[in-house]
Amino acid sequence: MARLAIHADFMQEYARLERSVQTKVIEVLDRFRQATHTGRHLERVGNARDRRMHTIRIDLFWRGVVLAPERGDLYTLLRVLPHDDAYTWAVRHRASVNSATGSIELRDVAAIDATYPELSRMAERRPERLFAQVNDADLGRLGIDDQTLAFARTLTDVLTLEASKAFLPERQWEVLYGLAAGMTVESVWTELGAVATAEPYDTDDVVAAVERGGDRLVLVNGPDELMKVFQESLAHWRIYLHPTQHRMAYGSFSGSARVTGGPGTGKTVVALHRAHHLAAGGVGRVLVTTFTSTLTDSLQEGLRQLPDLGPRESHVDVQTIDSLAHRIFAETHGRPTMIDAQEQQNLWRDVITTLSLPFSEAFLAEEWRQVVLGQQVLDAQGYLRAKRDGRGRKLGNIQKALVWQAMHEFTEELRRRRVHTYETVCAAAAAILAGRADKPYRHVIVDEAQDLNPMQWRLLRAAVPVASNDLFIAGDTHQRIYQHRVTLRELGVQITGRSTRLTVNYRTTAEILAWSLGMLRGERIDDMDDGLETIAGYRSQVHGAMPVLAGHSSRTVELAELCSVIEEWHAAGVKPEEIGIATRSKLAGEGVRDSLATAGVPVRLLDRKTPPAPDAVSVGTMHRMKGLEFRCVAVVGVRDQQMPLQPAVTPESEDEVAHRHDLQRERCLLFVACTRAREQLYVSWTGTPSRFLTAVQ
Numbered sequence: 001m002a003r004l005a006i007h008a009d010f011m012q013e014y015a016r017l018e019r020s021v022q023t024k025v026i027e028v029l030d031r032f033r034q035a036t037h038t039g040r041h042l043e044r045v046g047n048a049r050d051r052r053m054h055t056i057r058i059d060l061f062w063r064g065v066v067l068a069p070e071r072g073d074l075y076t077l078l079r080v081l082p083h084d085d086a087y088t089w090a091v092r093h094r095a096s097v098n099s100a101t102g103s104i105e106l107r108d109v110a111a112i113d114a115t116y117p118e119l120s121r122m123a124e125r126r127p128e129r130l131f132a133q134v135n136d137a138d139l140g141r142l143g144i145d146d147q148t149l150a151f152a153r154t155l156t157d158v159l160t161l162e163a164s165k166a167f168l169p170e171r172q173w174e175v176l177y178g179l180a181a182g183m184t185v186e187s188v189w190t191e192l193g194a195v196a197t198a199e200p201y202d203t204d205d206v207v208a209a210v211e212r213g214g215d216r217l218v219l220v221n222g223p224d225e226l227m228k229v230f231q232e233s234l235a236h237w238r239i240y241l242h243p244t245q246h247r248m249a250y251g252s253f254s255g256s257a258r259v260t261g262g263p264g265t266g267k268t269v270v271a272l273h274r275a276h277h278l279a280a281g282g283v284g285r286v287l288v289t290t291f292t293s294t295l296t297d298s299l300q301e302g303l304r305q306l307p308d309l310g311p312r313e314s315h316v317d318v319q320t321i322d323s324l325a326h327r328i329f330a331e332t333h334g335r336p337t338m339i340d341a342q343e344q345q346n347l348w349r350d351v352i353t354t355l356s357l358p359f360s361e362a363f364l365a366e367e368w369r370q371v372v373l374g375q376q377v378l379d380a381q382g383y384l385r386a387k388r389d390g391r392g393r394k395l396g397n398i399q400k401a402l403v404w405q406a407m408h409e410f411t412e413e414l415r416r417r418r419v420h421t422y423e424t425v426c427a428a429a430a431a432i433l434a435g436r437a438d439k440p441y442r443h444v445i446v447d448e449a450q451d452l453n454p455m456q457w458r459l460l461r462a463a464v465p466v467a468s469n470d471l472f473i474a475g476d477t478h479q480r481i482y483q484h485r486v487t488l489r490e491l492g493v494q495i496t497g498r499s500t501r502l503t504v505n506y507r508t509t510a511e512i513l514a515w516s517l518g519m520l521r522g523e524r525i526d527d528m529d530d531g532l533e534t535i536a537g538y539r540s541q542v543h544g545a546m547p548v549l550a551g552h553s554s555r556t557v558e559l560a561e562l563c564s565v566i567e568e569w570h571a572a573g574v575k576p577e578e579i580g581i582a583t584r585s586k587l588a589g590e591g592v593r594d595s596l597a598t599a600g601v602p603v604r605l606l607d608r609k610t611p612p613a614p615d616a617v618s619v620g621t622m623h624r625m626k627g628l629e630f631r632c633v634a635v636v637g638v639r640d641q642q643m644p645l646q647p648a649v650t651p652e653s654e655d656e657v658a659h660r661h662d663l664q665r666e667r668c669l670l671f672v673a674c675t676r677a678r679e680q681l682y683v684s685w686t687g688t689p690s691r692f693l694t695a696v697q
C-alpha cells in the first residue's frame with residue numbers, strides 16, 4: 001500500500017475546489033493509496049526538469065501533480081491544478097532537499113534558467129551587490145545551494161529579490177529576504193528553525209526528506225488520517241506554520257516560554273496552536289487568556305477553526321483575566337461589589353483633602369497600582385524599601401510617609417465600604433491561588449501580554465504549578481497601550497533562553513508596515529526581561545498601496561471624506577465587515593458611527609455592550625482595535641490635540657518619566673491602530689496633524 005505525503009500548496013488548492021471535485025480528489029487518492037501497482041495510475045511528464053514529476057487524473061479537467069520516488073512507495077502530492085497548468089508546472093519544477101533544514105523544497109528551474117543570464121549581464125554593469133556583506137560559507141550554512149547562490153550573487157537590489165520569490169526555493173528565498181532586511185546570519189539561522197546535525201543532510205535523498213516531514217508536508221498514515229487531513233483543509237494554513245512559529249507552538253519547554261514579534265507576525269496564531277497542542281496532550285486543563293472580552297471572543301473563534309479536540313474541548317477555558325479573578329474571588333468570598341474609575345477618583349480626592357496632601361489623584365492612584373499593589377507592599381516599612389524605578393517623581397522619606405498615609409487611608413476606606421476595584425479583586429484572587437497546592441490549570445497561554453498589570457501576572461503565576469510548559473506568553477511591547485511595565489523575572493516568571501521573536505508580518509503590506517514602523521523609529525522600548533525590544537528585521541512579503549494621509553478643513557469635511565473613502569473601498573469589492581475605523585476616544589467613535597449611519601453606511605460600535613453585527617463597518621477606539629484586523633482601516637481624528645490625548649498624558653512638570661511613558665504609549669496606540677490594516681490604510685485629521693505623523697509624512 002502506498003504512503004502519501006501532502007504538500008501545503010496541494011491543500012491550499014484543494015480548499016478552493018468545488019465540493020464535487022474535492023470528493024473526487026479523495027476518491028482518487030484513496031484508490032491510488034490502496035492499489036498494488038500504484039505507478040499504473042500515474043502519468044510520467046515528458047521533458048520534465050525533474051524525472052520524478054508525474055500527474056494523476058482527478059477528472060476530465062483536473063490533475064494532481066505527484067512526486068513519485070525512484071525507489072520505495074512514498075508519494076508526495078504537490079499541486080492540484082487544471083490539466084494544462086498541471087503539466088506546465090510539472091515540466092518547470094524540481095524538488096530538492098534543503099541542506100540546513102533537511103526538508104523538501106521546490107523551485108521553478110525554468111524561470112531561474114530564463115532570468116539568470118539577464119541578471120548576470122545587468123550585474124556586470126553595477127558594482128554593488130545585495131549580499132556583499134555575507135560570505136559563501138555563511139550562505140551555505142543557511143541552506144543556500146549552488147544554484148541559488150549563483151543567482152543571489154547577481155542581485156543588486158531588494159526589488160529583484162522580491163520578484164524572484166515566485167521561483168526560488170521557498171526557505172532559501174526567506175533566508176535571503178531576512179538577510180536583505182538587515183538580519184544577522186545568526187538570527188536568520190535561529191528563525192530558520194534549522195538544527196545543526198552531526199551528519200549533513202543528504203541533499204539528493206528526497207524520500208528521506210519527505211519522511212522527515214517538516215512544516216510544509218503532512219504524512220498520512222491511513223484512510224482515516226487522509227479523510228481527517230482533507231476535512232480540516234480549510235483551516236490548513238494554520239497547520240503549515242513557519243518553522244519558527246511551529247517550534248514555539250509545538251516545542252516542549254522546561255519552564256515558561258514567550259513569543260514576541262511585531263504586529264501581524266502570527267503570535268496569536270502560535271498561541272492558539274499551542275493551546276490546542278497542550279489540550280490535545282491531555283496533561284491537564286489549559287487557560288487561554290488576555291485582557292479584553294473583544295480579544296477573548298476572537299481567541300475563541302480562532303480555536304474553533306483548529307481541528308476538533310473531542311472530549312478534550314472541555315479542558316480549555318478561554319476567558320479574560322478579570323473574569324478569572326472574579327471567579328476565584330467569588331468561590332471564596334462571594335461576589336465582590338465593585339466601584340468604578342470615577343468613584344475611585346472621588347475617593348482619592350477625599351483622601352487628599354482630608355490629609356491636605358500635595359499630590360494629585362492620578363499620581364496617588366498610579367503609585368498605589370504600580371508600587372503598593374505591584375510589589376505587594378503591606379506596611380510603611382515595606383513602602384520605604386519598595387523599588388520606584390519606573391516612577392519619575394522622586395520622594396524623600398517624609399514624602400513617602402505622607403504617601404503611605406494616603407495609601408493606608410484609601411485601602412481602609414475600600415474595606416470600610418466593602419467595595420473592590422479590579423486590582424484588589426485580582427490581588428485577592430492571586431493570594432487565594434498562591435495558597436493552594438491544587439492549581440486550577442496545568443498550562444496558561446496569555447495573549448497581548450505586554451498590557452498585563454503586576455496583579456494579573458501574579459494571578460496567572462499562581463494559577464499554574466511551576467513546571468515545564470506552565471506559562472506561554474505572546475506579546476509585543478511595541479504595542480503596549482496601557483501603562484503597565486513589569487519585569488517578568490520579578491513576578492516569578494522566568495523566560496530567559498526560552499523567548500523567540502517572529503519577524504515576518506503576514507497581515508500588512510510592506511508599504512503600510514514600513515510607514516507605521518517609521519512612527520516608532522528611535523523609541524526605546526523595554527522587552528519585559530531587563531533588555532530593549534527592537535524593530536530590526538520586521539518585514540512583509542506582500543506589496544500594496546501606500547497609506548493615504550489627508551488633512552481637512554473641518555470635522556464635517558473629514559467625516560464626509562471618510563464616507564467617500566468607504567464608498568470607494570466598497571466599489572472596489574471590499575465588504576463592510578472588512579472595514580475598520582479607529583478613533584482615539586469613545587466619544588469621537590460615537591460621532592463617526594452617527595454620521596456614517598446618517599449617510600446610510602451599515603455600521604456597528606466595537607464595545608462590550610454592542611453585539612457583533614455581520615455586514616457592518618466596525619467603528620472602535622484604538623484600544624478596542626487591539627488584536628483585530630481588517631482589509632481596510634481608516635484612522636480618523638488624528639489631530640495634535642487628540643493624539644496624544646491631552647488628559648491621558650501626565651504633565652512634564654508633575655512627573656517627567658510618567659510624561660515620557662505616556663507619550664510613548666500614545667504613539668504605540670496609533671501604531672497599533674494603523675497596523676490593523678491588511679491592504680489599505682487611510683489616516684485623516686483636521687487642523688494640525690498629530691506630532692506622531694509629522695515624522696512619517
Ligand SMILES: Nc1ncnc2c1ncn2[C@@H]1O[C@H](COP(=O)(O)OP(=O)(O)OP(=O)(O)O)[C@@H](O)[C@H]1O
Binds near residue numbers: 241262268
Ligand atoms: N504562517 C502563516 N501563514 C499565513 N498566514 C499567517 C501565518 N501566521 C499568521 N498568519 C496570519 O497573519 C495575520 C496576523 O496573525 P496574528 O493575529 O496571529 O498576528 P499577531 O502577531 O498576534 O498580531 P498583533 O500583534 O498585531 O495582534 C492573521 O491573519 C493570520 O491568519
